[in-house]
Amino acid sequence: MTIRQVAxxxxxxxxxxxxxxSGSRRVAPELQARALAAAEQLGYRANRVARALRTRSTGxxxxxxxxxxxxxxxxxxxxxxxxxxxxxxxxxxxxxGDDVRQEAxxxxxxxxxxxxxxxxxxxxxxxxxxxxxxxxxxxxxxxxDRRAGSEVAFVGVDQDRAMAEVVEHLARQGCRxxxxxxxxxxxxxxxxxxxxxxxxxxRFANGSHDRLYAGDFSMEWGxxxxxxxxAERDLxxxxxxxNDLVALGxxxxxxxxxxxxxxxxxxxxxxxxxxxxxxxxxxxSVRQPLEEVGRRAVExxxxxxxxxxxxxxxxxxxRAELVVRRSTQPGARPGESWPPAGPRGQAGPQEASRAAGS
Amino acid sequence: MTIRQVAxxxxxxxxxxxxxxSGSRRVAPELQARALAAAEQLGYRANRVARALRTRSTGxxxxxxxxxxxxxxxxxxxxxxxxxxxxxxxxxxxxxGDDVRQEAxxxxxxxxxxxxxxxxxxxxxxxxxxxxxxxxxxxxxxxxDRRAGSEVAFVGVDQDRAMAEVVEHLARQGCRxxxxxxxxxxxxxxxxxxxxxxxxxxRFANGSHDRLYAGDFSMEWGxxxxxxxxAERDLxxxxxxxNDLVALGxxxxxxxxxxxxxxxxxxxxxxxxxxxxxxxxxxxSVRQPLEEVGRRAVExxxxxxxxxxxxxxxxxxxRAELVVRRSTQPGARPGESWPPAGPRGQAGPQEASRAAGS
DNA sequence: ATGAAAGCGCTAACAC
DNA sequence: GTGTTAGCGCTTTCAT
Numbered sequence: 001m002t003i004r005q006v007a008x009x010x011x012x013x014x015x016x017x018x019x020x021x022s023g024s025r026r027v028a029p030e031l032q033a034r035a036l037a038a039a040e041q042l043g044y045r046a047n048r049v050a051r052a053l054r055t056r057s058t059g060x061x062x063x064x065x066x067x068x069x070x071x072x073x074x075x076x077x078x079x080x081x082x083x084x085x086x087x088x089x090x091x092x093x094x095x096x097g098d099d100v101r102q103e104a105x106x107x108x109x110x111x112x113x114x115x116x117x118x119x120x121x122x123x124x125x126x127x128x129x130x131x132x133x134x135x136x137x138x139x140x141x142x143x144x145d146r147r148a149g150s151e152v153a154f155v156g157v158d159q160d161r162a163m164a165e166v167v168e169h170l171a172r173q174g175c176r177x178x179x180x181x182x183x184x185x186x187x188x189x190x191x192x193x194x195x196x197x198x199x200x201x202x203r204f205a206n207g208s209h210d211r212l213y214a215g216d217f218s219m220e221w222g223x224x225x226x227x228x229x230x231a232e233r234d235l236x237x238x239x240x241x242x243n244d245l246v247a248l249g250x251x252x253x254x255x256x257x258x259x260x261x262x263x264x265x266x267x268x269x270x271x272x273x274x275x276x277x278x279x280x281x282x283x284x285s286v287r288q289p290l291e292e293v294g295r296r297a298v299e300x301x302x303x304x305x306x307x308x309x310x311x312x313x314x315x316x317x318x319r320a321e322l323v324v325r326r327s328t329q330p331g332a333r334p335g336e337s338w339p340p341a342g343p344r345g346q347a348g349p350q351e352a353s354r355a356a357g358s
Numbered sequence: 359m360t361i362r363q364v365a366x367x368x369x370x371x372x373x374x375x376x377x378x379x380s381g382s383r384r385v386a387p388e389l390q391a392r393a394l395a396a397a398e399q400l401g402y403r404a405n406r407v408a409r410a411l412r413t414r415s416t417g418x419x420x421x422x423x424x425x426x427x428x429x430x431x432x433x434x435x436x437x438x439x440x441x442x443x444x445x446x447x448x449x450x451x452x453x454x455g456d457d458v459r460q461e462a463x464x465x466x467x468x469x470x471x472x473x474x475x476x477x478x479x480x481x482x483x484x485x486x487x488x489x490x491x492x493x494x495x496x497x498x499x500x501x502x503d504r505r506a507g508s509e510v511a512f513v514g515v516d517q518d519r520a521m522a523e524v525v526e527h528l529a530r531q532g533c534r535x536x537x538x539x540x541x542x543x544x545x546x547x548x549x550x551x552x553x554x555x556x557x558x559x560x561r562f563a564n565g566s567h568d569r570l571y572a573g574d575f576s577m578e579w580g581x582x583x584x585x586x587x588x589a590e591r592d593l594x595x596x597x598x599x600x601n602d603l604v605a606l607g608x609x610x611x612x613x614x615x616x617x618x619x620x621x622x623x624x625x626x627x628x629x630x631x632x633x634x635x636x637x638x639x640x641x642x643s644v645r646q647p648l649e650e651v652g653r654r655a656v657e658x659x660x661x662x663x664x665x666x667x668x669x670x671x672x673x674x675x676x677r678a679e680l681v682v683r684r685s686t687q688p689g690a691r692p693g694e695s696w697p698p699a700g701p702r703g704q705a706g707p708q709e710a711s712r713a714a715g716s
Numbered sequence: 717a718t719g720a721a722a723g724c725g726c727t728a729a730c731a732c
Numbered sequence: 733g734t735g736t737t738a739g740c741g742c743t744t745t746c747a748t
Binding site for chain 2: 045046047048049050052053058060068069071074075077078081090091092093094095108109111112113114219245248249251252255274275277278279280
């Protein structure tokens with residue numbers, strides 16, 4: 001089914017039909033109607049490959065994320081998709097598996113496919129740089145959430161500040177000795193969170209007891225780190241985690257070793273993924289305005305000059321929000337029910353099981 | 359950077375360079391070398407749009423899933439991607455938002471993009487039928503996980519049987535009165551799970567007390583259902599949930615109302631998502647062999663005849679595996695640490711097929 | 717084995 | 733405003 005056949009059926013030229021369907025130029029109402037009717041009748045659907053070859057635009061944007069199984073990313077992806085849909089653009093989504101080589105291949109593949117732009121969350125803030133720069137020299141590129149260098153547009157969240165707020169909150173709860181279960185600082189977000197953590201511990205805890213465990217953003221790493229933590233002589237006052245997944249892993253192992261959260265140690269996550277609210281205890285975490293990040297990223301993608309040397313590089317930093325939950329509220333002692341006492345016997349997002357045995 | 363420029367640089371014709379790069383025909387070793395050298399030197403990368411127009415193959419497969427934020431899907435997507443990568447195919451991933459209209463648009467869009475095949479998890483087992491059929495009339499299509507009709511190839515898991523095993527397990531634990539927090543049966547998986555549940559309750563519990571709540575596959579629906587459940591006079595022995603997300607929502611509300619799991623009521627999920635193992639209590643769930651499902655689906659995609667009327671329609675059904683965890687093991691009393699005693703885990707009549715991450 | 721030429725389906729440029 | 737023509741960049745006849 002080609003446009004030529006539609007044209008023949010309608011008794012028009014292909015050009016007119018093309019114009020009628022796309023609305024790119026004015027066409028006499030009568031001919032317009034004939035064209036549409038013929039197209040409808042034949043069930044004509046334009047071949048976007050041919051169109052793309054001619055117009056040098058595929059109507060497709062590529063997105064490369066490090067790991068789609070990290071529940072943080074689907075949310076950001078959905079936000080992006082929603083925005084793109086609004087402007088009739090398709091999303092070509094790729095998962096780099098947090099691997100720089102893979103990431104490079106995907107970006108190259110996207111470029112071959114002649115996508116109109118790329119959204120990328122670079123897995124390595126250093127090694128991904130060349131790939132990002134290369135891509136940016138060919139099509140508009142916006143870095144989202146993570147970044148590799150500052151030569152290419154970026155939209156994300158102030159991780160440093162957010163993590164500092166986490167520590168400050170913990171310090172206010174009386175914590176002085178901290179442990180940080182970090183993710184390797186290959187991801188820019190991880191590096192910035194670490195930095196924020198360090199800064200804040202210096203400031204609020206006078207740099208006292210401070211242990212660091214560096215791994216990745218996975219639950220399994222959280223488990224491993226918790227085992228190491230437990231192997232030490234004493235527990236810190238609080239365990240700060242690089243993200244929710246890590247925190248869940250830590251929580252799992254702590255619990256299976258009889259360590260109570262928040263009774264024995266406070267615990268925090270990051271990202272405020274959906275599950276953070278339903279673990280036991282619910283996790284204090286950091287919520288990022290992903291909807292806005294997605295919107296801004298797509299917006300920027302349309303603005304970025306084609307060859308990235310037109311003007312100043314745009315970067316947008318949003319501010320995150322601390323979400324305090326029971327994992328950092330040591331009101332009750334271990335084994336006790338929550339809330340510890342008080343008039344309210346029921347309900348409430350941060351409340352839970354009544355005393356045992358009844 | 360076109361092939362013509364490479365040809366000029368190498369002092370060859372475009373045709374020869376094309377042949378040299380793709381290896382589609384024999385080329386004299388010397389010329390081959392010259393062509394490759396020139397391509398390398400110029401950093402030539404073929405324009406896949408032009409190639410696709412000529413060869414009528416884009417080297418791209420589309421995939422449409424109902425909701426990427428349901429942690430079940432990323433896992434299946436990664437399995438599919440891995441397989442596709444092995445054969446040098448790009449994945450064009452789309453999220454239908456569990457909406458039939460959206461799904462239809464996405465499929466049409468994919469067809470316009472002239473993808474080589476479609477993997478789809480239809481969101482509605484009835485209404486999605488026309489879309490699936492239409493797609494299958496144009497390109498190879500394989501339904502994955504969910505299905506809409508049996509005229510188009512399918513790869514999935516025996517949901518009915520798996521859910522029956524869940525109920526059987528609960529019955530063995532002494533449960534007689536069940537409640538089922540279902541997802542609306544628009545998804546084929548949901549319908550099959552419901553069926554398996556009903557069948558098994560008939561058989562193992564003599565059709566005794568049986569309450570049904572129908573919503574969707576979300577955590578929020580789980581919360582709502584739990585509220586309704588609590589509004590009833592009495593609790594059932596067990597609450598069976600359509601998937602893990604729903605179970606998490608149920609668990610959250612039960613806990614906040616002081617209901618102990620598994621002390622007061624047993625609870626099960628489905629899908630064995632990563633979080634199922636780290637909730638408190640860990641969730642008994644059903645693990646599906648997603649790696650194999652993904653592999654088989656991609657394999658089938660290459661086998662399916664182009665116009666879906668060549669031969670018998672292929673369907674593959676895998677068997678799932680019950681993963682028993684503490685949420686259905688009322689051995690220990692609430693508030694106690696876990697494992698309650700002994701060297702490791704609890705040895706009940708049904709042992710966990712996998713240790714729950716202790 | 718190689719090169720010249722045609723053409724995939726569409727739309728931009730050009731003429732009328 | 734409409735039709736005719738050319739060409740996007742590639743692969744593939746078709747000749748040689």
